[in-house]
Amino acid sequence: MGDMSSRAHASSPQLEPGTTVELEVTGIAHGGVSVARHEGRVVFVADAIPGERVRARVTEARKKSFARATAVEVLDASPDRREHVWAEASVQRDPEHRAGGAEFGHIALARQRALKGQVLADAMQRFGGVQLTVENDAELEDTLAELVEAAPGDEEANGLGYRTRVRLHVDPETGAVGPYAARSRRVVPVASLPLADERIAQIAPLDETMPGVSTVDLVAPSADDPRMLLGLAGERGRAGEHDAVHELIEDRGFQVRAGGFWQVHREAPAVLFTAVRDAIDGLISAGRFDPAAGNLDLYGGAGLLAAAMAEAAGPGLKVTTVEAAPSATDDAAENLSELVGALALTARVDRHLAELLGAAAPVRERLRRGTVVLDPPRSGAGGAVTAQLVELAPANIVYVACDPVALARDTRSLREAGYELTGLRAFDIFPHTHHFESLAVFERA
């Protein structure tokens, strides 16, 4: 027995952190890593592309069911492999010193979108119980490649220069400024920020040392001067984070806090505004939208999506935005001030829904006729809020999601409660990363 295992060991090294193994990469997983197998065990491989053969360094092997590794050499390259858009994140570098935040930067843009489509379809099938149906496998590939829509201008710019918000970190020992390395908190000095808007690139203190500072947030609002918000070590706030800055979507102005939530891609606010407006337009055409009902914009931030609802439904729309951050609610109130029927509330969504569930029958009836738009943070609405939504039973739910697995889990709950998924779109508003945004429309049966 001992003999056999030592022979097995000699022909195929065990997966120990630090060892290097050759892997056939076959699929894509949620989280920006590819999937390979090593002696039956799943290995999640960073910086590879499905279809490639790579040599990879094992980084984690504690669990029996899976291990993690990072590509260090590409043995058979995919036709979609490109020179990394960020030299400091290249596969040629030692994995520990590769800059994080551009984990798809070595993949052709169209293939990035196809991989994201695959992740969404897999998540919807495994966790949502929804099968994307097409006639045959060849068509499925085309469908997935088209499922995730590019943002305007990204094809021309190769997906670069889009970020209007960037967070850098400061090395507490040396004061050096840079992004974290992938999967660690090591600060990696970089010469450039290729994903950032050029106004951010101009003010980024990449050559400076900043002792005593812990985070450097760079913000380039579309209708205001770019700025830098410094987070001091050991302190929570950042000077200037509550300053109002101005954003423009075509000719419509929005006020947001410099340190508050606003979509990161220059085109993302317009893309999501238009997508939600179109979804509401669809519900109006189907006779399913009641502008006078109890309509809600949950996790509403500065009111972007309530404004999109109003663009479709008209100025008579009744809508309440619910947002936990008081300063964002102030902005929402300002941004929706021309809508007489708009109300901006500061509240946690679960608490506010609990209150609504206890409301009098006529209020509940208005909510039942209403449409809920929700745009939760990465963790999704989650089981508790989804259960509250089901109990509230609005006519329609328009769910904007930045995590496909969280969306898929909530999709299962909604479908089990009698909602039909009638629309699904996805948007590549984070090129060169594994992130993307989805929009799902649910209608109560």
Ligand SMILES: C[S@@+](CC[C@H](N)C(=O)[O-])C[C@H]1O[C@@H](n2cnc3c(N)ncnc32)[C@H](O)[C@@H]1O
């Ligand atoms: C993804 S952002 C969406 C904002 C807005 N819809 C937009 O597109 O600009 C999520 C927002 O939810 C807020 N938030 C997070 N957890 C919350 C909760 N439990 N209740 C209410 N708001 C929450 C955050 O402050 C943030 O503004």
